[in-house]
Amino acid sequence: MAVSEQTLTSKQLETLSINTIRTLAIDAVQKANSGHPGAPMALAPVAYCLWQQFLRFDPADPVWPNRDRFVLSNGHASMLLYAMLYLAGVRGTNPEYEPVSEYAVTLDDIKNFRQLDSRTPGHPEYRITAGVETTTGPLGQGVGTSVGMAIASKWLGARFNRPGFEIFDYNVYTFCSDGDLMEGVGSEAASLAGHLKLSNLCWIYDNNHITLDGPADASFTEDVGERFRAYGWNVTHVTDANDLQALAKAYNNFAQTKDRPTLIITDTHIGYGAPHKQDTNEAHGEPLGEEEARGAKKAYGWPEDARFLVPDGVLEHFQQGIGHRGSELRNQWKKIFDEYSNKFPDLADEINRMQHRDLPDGWDKNLPSFPADAKGLATRDSSGKVLNALAQNVLWLMGGSADLASSDRTRLKFHGAGDFQPGSYAGRNLHFGVREHCMGAAVNGLALSKIRPYGGTFFNFNDYMKPAVRLAALMEIPSIFIYTHDSIGLGEDGPTHQPIEQLAQLRAMPEIMVFRPADANEVLESWKVIMQQQRKPATLVLTRQALPTLDRSKYAPASGVAKGAYVLADAPGGKPEVILIGTGSEISLCVAAHEQLVSQGVKARVVSMPCWSLFESQNQAYKEEVLPKAVKARVSVEAASTLGWDRYVGPTGEIIGMRRFGASAPIKDLLKKFGFTPENVVEAARKTIAQSK
Numbered sequence: 001m002a003v004s005e006q007t008l009t010s011k012q013l014e015t016l017s018i019n020t021i022r023t024l025a026i027d028a029v030q031k032a033n034s035g036h037p038g039a040p041m042a043l044a045p046v047a048y049c050l051w052q053q054f055l056r057f058d059p060a061d062p063v064w065p066n067r068d069r070f071v072l073s074n075g076h077a078s079m080l081l082y083a084m085l086y087l088a089g090v091r092g093t094n095p096e097y098e099p100v101s102e103y104a105v106t107l108d109d110i111k112n113f114r115q116l117d118s119r120t121p122g123h124p125e126y127r128i129t130a131g132v133e134t135t136t137g138p139l140g141q142g143v144g145t146s147v148g149m150a151i152a153s154k155w156l157g158a159r160f161n162r163p164g165f166e167i168f169d170y171n172v173y174t175f176c177s178d179g180d181l182m183e184g185v186g187s188e189a190a191s192l193a194g195h196l197k198l199s200n201l202c203w204i205y206d207n208n209h210i211t212l213d214g215p216a217d218a219s220f221t222e223d224v225g226e227r228f229r230a231y232g233w234n235v236t237h238v239t240d241a242n243d244l245q246a247l248a249k250a251y252n253n254f255a256q257t258k259d260r261p262t263l264i265i266t267d268t269h270i271g272y273g274a275p276h277k278q279d280t281n282e283a284h285g286e287p288l289g290e291e292e293a294r295g296a297k298k299a300y301g302w303p304e305d306a307r308f309l310v311p312d313g314v315l316e317h318f319q320q321g322i323g324h325r326g327s328e329l330r331n332q333w334k335k336i337f338d339e340y341s342n343k344f345p346d347l348a349d350e351i352n353r354m355q356h357r358d359l360p361d362g363w364d365k366n367l368p369s370f371p372a373d374a375k376g377l378a379t380r381d382s383s384g385k386v387l388n389a390l391a392q393n394v395l396w397l398m399g400g401s402a403d404l405a406s407s408d409r410t411r412l413k414f415h416g417a418g419d420f421q422p423g424s425y426a427g428r429n430l431h432f433g434v435r436e437h438c439m440g441a442a443v444n445g446l447a448l449s450k451i452r453p454y455g456g457t458f459f460n461f462n463d464y465m466k467p468a469v470r471l472a473a474l475m476e477i478p479s480i481f482i483y484t485h486d487s488i489g490l491g492e493d494g495p496t497h498q499p500i501e502q503l504a505q506l507r508a509m510p511e512i513m514v515f516r517p518a519d520a521n522e523v524l525e526s527w528k529v530i531m532q533q534q535r536k537p538a539t540l541v542l543t544r545q546a547l548p549t550l551d552r553s554k555y556a557p558a559s560g561v562a563k564g565a566y567v568l569a570d571a572p573g574g575k576p577e578v579i580l581i582g583t584g585s586e587i588s589l590c591v592a593a594h595e596q597l598v599s600q601g602v603k604a605r606v607v608s609m610p611c612w613s614l615f616e617s618q619n620q621a622y623k624e625e626v627l628p629k630a631v632k633a634r635v636s637v638e639a640a641s642t643l644g645w646d647r648y649v650g651p652t653g654e655i656i657g658m659r660r661f662g663a664s665a666p667i668k669d670l671l672k673k674f675g676f677t678p679e680n681v682v683e684a685a686r687k688t689i690a691q692s693k
């Protein structure tokens with residue numbers, strides 16, 4: 001529909017385009033009767049200027065590896081992103097994340113904002129909508145993730161660029177709100193980005209002085225600019241978000257700043273243009289209402305009755321802007337990449353495999369083997385060995401720890417692994433510092449950039465990063481979280497450090513694999529399963545204390561890990577009267593109890609169950625083979641919360657677990673106090689046999 005019969009000047013087209021973004025947000029939120037119209041209205045020119053003039057993004061290929069990333073950390077402003085994706089004509093992707101000819105977001109999708117199965121969910125979701133670089137909504141996650149993306153760009157550039165071949169040099173632009181900068185993870189992320197001098201990272205802060213409960217100064221009065229300067233950022237200020245020239249100047253200032261990340265503080269008025277509710281809390285977090293929507297449209301010179309109006313010329317204007325510019329940039333890149341592929345076929349092959357999350361040939365060569373050993377080693381130690389072997393085969397496997405690398409054995413020690421620091425961006429050891437939450441988010445940013453990342457800390461401190469782990473699961477990206485010191489078995493550090501409920505919590509989470517291997521060979525097998533995941537994050541839950549390496553000529557091979565649970569030691573004839581089920585460090589207990597029971601003539605079976613969800617995904621026949629329904633005498637043994645084990649032991653079973661917090665003491669005293677002894681397992685076995693008769 002034409003707004004005007006006359007040919008529009010480019011200035012008028014700009015205004016028209018910006019107001020199209022705004023009114024689409026107003027109408028979508030109004031129709032859905034929920035959502036946040038205010039931030040999209042205010043940020044429309046800020047996004048418009050960035051996408052039209054600066055963002056190196058080709059709408060025809062939303063997965064072009066060297067595209068600039070746009071992250072909407074204030075995910076509640078999702079309609080801003082959906083409007084941009086629609087107006088820019090961004091194409092969709094298929095389930096393999098390859099571009100297709102259909103659009104990522106259509107006008108109908110916008111009319112379906114927040115509806116079941118729509119491509120326009122309430123908050124932007126990676127995996128659902130092409131062009132959404134990461135799932136945002138929990139404030140602070142987007143800014144944290146964007147640091148991982150910026151690290152990835154620097155690392156990819158250092159690893160793959162050659163003179164004359166700038167294959168990776170993308171920038172990361174992140175819109176963020178007061179909430180993002182109030183959240184702790186936002187501060188962790190800013191501190192880390194400042195330390196790392198990530199000059200390719202630009203955060204655009206929507207300084208609107210308001211949050212959901214009202215004026216931001218009820219809780220947020222610090223000088224944000226000064227704070228970021230202290231972090232080592234370049235800080236610039238745009239005092240009027242409607243001033244496109246000032247915005248362009250700020251983006252140029254970012255482009256020219258080569259030694260630090262940039263924060264652009266943009267002063268805005270939420271719900272800009274909504275005449276009555278402007279600057280009040282009422283335009284906030286809810287639809288404008290019919291009357292206010294009309295008022296806003298009137299103020300924009302918009303037909304008041306129009307809904308979802310995209311005036312003639314607007315789509316073309318975006319095509320001529322980001323569409324044209326993006327296509328040229330990608331074509332240039334493609335030409336260079338073709339040449340690069342001829343000149344450096346191995347490097348190009350690596351890049352191509354990474355993009356598809358494929359492993360290199362020989363990814364599992366030279367892995368360590370672990371002979372039977374009664375003294376054995378801690379699973380954190382076997383994991384460190386396996387990780388170091390894998391990382392020499394998979395050159396894009398990289399990560400680090402939240403200041404516990406020497407404890408969680410995540411350090412890559414081989415020659416050339418290096419440290420990722422300013423000036424040495426090819427290093428593969430990341431130092432996240434004591435910033436677990438940011439580590440989780442940054443690991444996700446690396447995974448979204450097709451690096452295979454891991455982050456390590458003590459298991460108990462999963463609590464400090466759980467929101468990021470949850471997003472990895474929701475996004476279905478293969479982040480790896482390595483957790484050591486996995487139980488009271490860590491000893492003297494006591495209950496502040498001894499996880500109890502963390503396993504139950506992670507097992508309750510959809511789409512994530514939780515491994516608690518029982519010995520070095522189960523560690524090896526867990527790593528093999530994890531490495532082959534393209535869509536699932538995984539956690540490895542490992543011990544501080546040494547565990548015997550089981551004699552696999554006597555017990556079943558550890559390859560059973562791939563099925564989540566397997567019969568490790570059986571009763572004579574394979575017809576058990578009692579089943580002992582355990583994970584991790586408690587398996588050696590079960591094995592000791594098994595020996596005693598067998599010697600006493602009790603037909604016992606030991607089932608090692610390192611990964612519940614993998615076991616659940618097996619067919620019924622296999623499950624029945626491992627845990628025959630007819631055998632009702634069962635004992636579970638795990639030094640963690642008992643929650644959930646009733647599923648496997650049933651009403652006549654016995655659960656040996658933790659029903660309280662741990663204590664500070666040497667490990668042997670703790671194991672005795674809390675019943676983690678072979679004798680206690682034997683006793684429980686006898687009890688359940690009696691109960692089940």
Ligand SMILES: Cc1ncc(C[n+]2csc(CCOP(=O)(O)OP(=O)(O)O)c2C)c(N)n1
Binds near residue numbers: 039139140180211270
């Ligand atoms: C971690 C987290 N806590 C709370 C919320 C709920 N929430 C959504 S928006 C918002 C605050 C809005 O204020 P601001 O961040 O300044 O964004 P603006 O409304 O100004 O766009 C809150 C608390 C959330 N999304 N994430």
Ligand SMILES: [Mg+2]
Binds near residue numbers: 178
């Ligand atoms: Mg705000």
